[in-house]
Amino acid sequence: MGGEKTDYIIVGGGLAGISLALELLVRGKNIVLLDNPEPSASSRIAAGIIHPIVPKGVRLTWMGETIFPLIPVWYREWETRLSASFYQTMEGFQIHPNAETAAFWQQRASSTEMNVWIAPFSRESLPGISAQQGHNAIHHCARLDTNTFLNAALLWLKEKIIIECCMFEHASLKKQGQQWQYGKYRADGIVFCEGIGVLENPWFHKLHFHPTAGDILTLKFDKDLPQALYKNRSWLVPDGKGNWLAGSTFHKGSRNTTPVSEDAEKLMEQIRSWTNIPFFMLHHRRGIRPTVEGRRPYLGEHPKDAGLFIYNGLGSKGSSLIPWLSPMMADFLCNGKTLNSEVDISRFDL
Numbered sequence: 001m002g003g004e005k006t007d008y009i010i011v012g013g014g015l016a017g018i019s020l021a022l023e024l025l026v027r028g029k030n031i032v033l034l035d036n037p038e039p040s041a042s043s044r045i046a047a048g049i050i051h052p053i054v055p056k057g058v059r060l061t062w063m064g065e066t067i068f069p070l071i072p073v074w075y076r077e078w079e080t081r082l083s084a085s086f087y088q089t090m091e092g093f094q095i096h097p098n099a100e101t102a103a104f105w106q107q108r109a110s111s112t113e114m115n116v117w118i119a120p121f122s123r124e125s126l127p128g129i130s131a132q133q134g135h136n137a138i139h140h141c142a143r144l145d146t147n148t149f150l151n152a153a154l155l156w157l158k159e160k161i162i163i164e165c166c167m168f169e170h171a172s173l174k175k176q177g178q179q180w181q182y183g184k185y186r187a188d189g190i191v192f193c194e195g196i197g198v199l200e201n202p203w204f205h206k207l208h209f210h211p212t213a214g215d216i217l218t219l220k221f222d223k224d225l226p227q228a229l230y231k232n233r234s235w236l237v238p239d240g241k242g243n244w245l246a247g248s249t250f251h252k253g254s255r256n257t258t259p260v261s262e263d264a265e266k267l268m269e270q271i272r273s274w275t276n277i278p279f280f281m282l283h284h285r286r287g288i289r290p291t292v293e294g295r296r297p298y299l300g301e302h303p304k305d306a307g308l309f310i311y312n313g314l315g316s317k318g319s320s321l322i323p324w325l326s327p328m329m330a331d332f333l334c335n336g337k338t339l340n341s342e343v344d345i346s347r348f349d350l
């Protein structure tokens, strides 16, 4: 048995793969990262919104109490290590489209369970916003500039680990005793972080993935809105470069990454219905979210093929979840610590 020995090969360089590489490296592991970089990869398209509230039922997002204290700490720490700025906290505003929705938010905001997250209902007008049904401010919102984060991490990692831009061919992976051989590399474990590319993975494709395509627009407003995250049925968030990101659509089951102008028109019409500053579109992009049944990510080891691992299923919440899940996955790999039972794939029969 020959080749270059490494602890782990990570397949996929999106939010999951890159953040796991960072966490494994600080735990002293050797890593090879194999990624086929695609401009339409979910992590490259994502708006990076971090928001604690699920609109349906106006409740706290899953594991919000655990995750939200970790998020700023983890990103600030990595901003310092990577000497880059990619995490921006901001006020959120939920702009109510009708009186019924306003009344429901008003009621939920006054509950003791939610008043840490949602400010009291207000009818005060917001500059640039034309909706007349009032709003609630949302605390603890933020935005991860995913491209700046990924680029800074790649630059830092490049000096410390092997990174190859290539398509991983699953058929070329061979078991050699207790280890896995892929080309010239010999590894104790392979961690698949392939996003929706997992559908081609012969070991993990049976997990229930439901790809959901989504559109993001970059808009230029004639006059700037105050920097904040605005949500109605659609949303607007500053991109940090003087423009605004707007989204999004949910095309369930679609794996098509070619933008269609009809989607952009519908989104812009929606945004015009609650803003009053003229804007025009600069870009329209489309990506595929790795959404999963039950909205719980998939982490863990293959039950039959020891040494094959998965870290996937971040759905539309990658930016909020990696500060919690990547250290958890790294501790599982390095120290045998147990995974949260809701994300552990041992709950499935593969």
Ligand SMILES: Cc1cc2nc3c(=O)[nH]c(=O)nc-3n(C[C@H](O)[C@H](O)[C@H](O)COP(=O)(O)OP(=O)(O)OC[C@H]3O[C@@H](n4cnc5c(N)ncnc54)[C@H](O)[C@@H]3O)c2cc1C
Binding pocket: 011, 012, 013, 014, 015, 016, 017, 034, 035, 036, 037, 038, 041, 042, 043, 044, 045, 046, 047, 048, 049, 050, 166, 167, 168, 169, 193, 194, 195, 196, 197, 198, 213, 214, 215, 216, 247, 248, 286, 287, 288, 289, 290, 311, 312, 313, 314, 315, 316, 317, 318, 319, 320
């Ligand atoms: C329109 C849209 C808006 C979004 N907005 C937000 C948001 O506001 N907030 C938020 O938190 N999340 C958002 N998301 C979701 C977020 O993008 C995902 O949760 C996250 O990026 C998933 O990261 P990942 O690393 O699992 O997958 P990906 O980003 O898809 O990365 C997987 C990587 O693996 C590579 N790969 C796959 N197969 C192979 C192979 N065989 N060999 C080599 N490389 C391979 C891919 O090319 C890719 O580079 C959005 C997604 C979309 C599409």
